[in-house]
Amino acid sequence: xxxxxxxxxxxxxxxxxxxIITIDEHPRFFSHWQLIKKIFRRYDLAISTLxxxxxxxxxxxxxxxxxxxxxxxxxxxWKLHLLSEVVEFDN
Numbered sequence: 275x276x277x278x279x280x281x282x283x284x285x286x287x288x289x290x291x292x293x294i295i296t297i298d299e300h301p302r303f304f305s306h307w308q309l310i311k312k313i314f315r316r317y318d319l320a321i322s323t324l325x326x327x328x329x330x331x332x333x334x335x336x337x338x339x340x341x342x343x344x345x346x347x348x349x350x351x352w353k354l355h356l357l358s359e360v361v362e363f364d365n
Contacts, residue, residue, distance in 0.1 A: 276313070276332060310335045325363040330356060 275285060279296040286294065297309055306328075313336040320337035322329040325345040333340040334356040343363040344350050354360065 276309075276336075327353075333357070 275291050275293070276295045276297065277285065278299045282294045282296050285291055295309070295312070298305065301309075309332070313332065315336070315338065317337040318339060320333035320340045320342075322333040322340070322342040325343045325347075327349060330342050330353045333342050339358045340356065341359040341361065342353065342357050344353055344357075344360045345363040345365075
């Protein structure tokens with residue numbers, strides 16, 4: 275599970291979760307590359323519950339099958355090419 279630092283304690287006692295990876299909400303450029311190297315194609319499935327560009331890219335790098343939320347923003351077109359399935363984001 276990939277979560278923002280400071281939120282991992284909510285999920286720490288869940289026995290269904292084997293690994294929790296944390297990242298700063300506003301990471302530095304080098305942190306992105308370190309994370310991508312760590313998660314690159316290590317998983318069968320990536321599900322992103324945020325419609326952001328970063329979360330879509332992390333899902334793309336993490337797994338071959340990717341499900342992400344998408345909003346109505348203008349960056350939607352390129353995300354559609356990276357994802358296996360899309361869930362419409364309902365704010």
